[in-house]
Amino acid sequence: MATAVVLGGGVSGLAAAYYLQRQVSRFSKIILLEASHRLGGWVSTTRFPDGAIYEHGPHSLRATGKPGQHTLTLLHELGLESEILPVTQTHHGAQNRYIFYKNQLHCLPTSFSSIFKKSSLLSQSLVWSLIRDLVSKRAPTDDDETVHSFISRRLGTEVADVLMSSMCRGIFAGDVHKLSVRACFPDLYQLEQNHRSLVLGSLFGGKSPANTCPLVKKSRQEKWALYSLKQGLEQLTETLTQVLHQNPKCELRLQSPCTGLQLDSGKATVQTENDCIKADHVFSTIFAQYLSPLLSDSHKDLKQPLAQISGANIIVVHLEFDGQVLPHQGFGHLVPHIEHTYFLGVIYDSSVFPSQDCQSSTSTRLTVMMGGSWFDQLLDVCPEMSEESLTDLALKFVSEQLGISAPLRRSQVKLQKNCIPHYQLGHKDRLSQMQNYIASYQLPLSLLGSSYKGPSVNDCILNSRLVVDSFVSP
Template sequence: MQRTVVVAGGGISGLAACYHLAQSSSAPRIILLEGSSRLGGWLQSTRTEDGAVFEHGPRGIRPVGSVGKNTLNMLSELGLESEILPVPGDHSASKNRYLYVNKALHKLPSGISGLLRTIHPFSKPLIWCGLRDFTAQRGTQPDETVHEFVARRLGKEVADIAIDSLCRGVFAGDCQRLSLRSCFPMLYEAERKRRSVILGMVLAGGEKSHFDSALIRRAKKERWSQWSLRSGMEILPEALEEFLRGQGVQIHRDTPLRQLERTADNRWKITLPGGSIVADHLISAVPAKVLSQLLPRSEEPLAKELCQIEAVSVGVVNLQYDGMVLPVKGFGHLVPSFEDSILLGIVYDSVAFPDQNHRGAPSTRLTVMMGGAWFEEGIGNPDKVSQDQLLRRASEAVMSHLGICGAPTRAIVKLHKACIPQYTLGHWKRTENIFKYLKEQMLPLSVVGASYEGVSVNDCIFSARNAVEKLFQWPQ
């Protein structure tokens, strides 16, 4: 008898889970349930009639490691190679990254020479931070904040400026609350195994991976630092949906889960707005906190762990200006929290991906990101913030940071509520408890997505693959 697997959540994690389920030789009956009217989650693009592309979520994907190669394999299998826009390692968007400190842009060092001399906003050459790492004592705690770790090993200035900004750019989070072990596991392992982070990273070498394809080899040969898709990142979920429909996967939009009930034969009765269905297994790709509210009382220990994984909201404002008006060329700049807690950073989209500019006269596309862990205290309640408020704040930042005056020719404002999970101190233990509970209770449930083991697109796709591989180990 064919089993039924329900996937809850039609973002990239849920779509990837369905993709790998459908590829199996013993594919079950697959049902995808999405609570909103669209698939793709935070992968969302706007394409204009004159050819411009504006990304409202992730835009540049890294090709490295097993997780990056896994995503490139998926692109090849979906026939999306011709859509790829690579950014090679010698491109200005790869080499030039900036910080906005003391009301000025400062280029981060990108070579050995930059480490040997004092470069603002730092007060001394960064080579001294490296030397400090070689003499620092190994940490004794099972976890510590990212800020504590970097301050201990590289110095408080690096933690306050560079790492604070990095955590805001990647997690929209506060490095004084985020977990080093969960956010940067490679750094944690490097210190644990080699005592020196720098030595540990060097000796670790390249990550071994069994993934291989012509696209992966091309990315390595051309030294891609990142890539995007010509018609926008939303092309990926659209291609996945087309593939899944061709495989007979049932896809239901506007169908949020209302309640989960465990049956006597260890299946799920899933209550929906228009009735209920029974599933042999559930793959949850919804945020951890959402899942915690769906579980029955009998699974309270699991719900308690899930509800502790918070997420922050981010305002994303896409702006287009006539002409090439940027004072510098690079990927963009980040802003440390002491400089401006509301403004996380500005991405120079036109530099990395000029093919996504509109046809005709030159133009500049920018994306301003704001809020994150500071959203409510700096901007207000996400349910009450207006688009005009976010647009005004973004326009002011572009003028003060980049000297770009005048009104943009295009502006698109998006508010993504609870979009980036926060791996705060002790997150590793929470996830360990979650996976341990699922195994010990033999719960017919898998959890995937950004809430657990990585917030990037690559991480989400890889977690879905791993969950499906484990699922097909079930007794036949």
């Protein structure tokens, strides 16, 4: 009886188990091990009796691109179409995105004509940055470089310092000066490699293959930009869990961390606190730094690059105010590193998904994000890390940046430790080193999850599918 073990019960692990259990012949037993008391990982939702929803991890999913289309296909398979809350491309929740810079909010360009106009955000209009890109040459070498170096070279230092810094803090909670462009923004890197110019590549680059899923077609016709689910994104991982529970060959073990992993050619031994599992293959979705110490010292050439993949600690503070208090409607605002260090930005939850507000009275929900690469600076300000002090700090920034002084109805604070990986310089080379090592020694191990090829829910689901498909293909 062939047995597969999945390490980790986040969205990557649940997706891997879901795709594995659909294979009719390869594995007759699938065991998923989760260290905590719940499944879902960083996809975590609090639902209040009055209808309000707080998302402690991802707040929404993109509907576009190959990863986005693949997740929509999964939702279609799970029968969740009627639970989707779409936000169209013309909705203010998708269109209006702000940056807080030089002590004021600036709306990012929302139309083609706006790139020709000088805004208060940059010293000159964006069209000059685009012209710079059109006349710039490819990098003289294919060596890895930081996101800041890449964007400065192609679009100018100011764009890198303000716009790209804000984006990196919003996606990775990371430092634009340390993140690898090849790993964090592979599409941008490939545009330069294939078309010399980001502008030319965007205009004339190839399109992704058409997806025939009815839900994907619907999203295209209605021009969805992003979406959530009526009961929050944890509704997705809960539905995956239900499907796996219904399959007799799937076994989901909570509070069952892997304590050791012995890998030999063709066989694996997975040690837990109460069991020793003989497996034919292990699909690890746990954070790379947590996987490294589970391996024996005989695999030091695999342990070392795993340990070098770092992650971000983020404080998520949910603030809910009485009344409608937002001065602007939109997705939210980010703060570049040159404006502030540990304060990353705010998501305007009530503006994007008003149906997830309190149903009994009017309120405004916001999510404040702090820490990331600057978590040590946050510790200097709030060494005790108490819920009260962190809430007060979040309120201070919301008051200064949004002018909100309304009564606070309720709040929640969550520390998300190592929740987003940081793909620093050399990340792609480390991945190649690990994959070559696994292949050379024919180890029964597949590496999945956000530590390797993309941190988003869409990335994680697609990568789980691709790895499972390649593994089970004849």
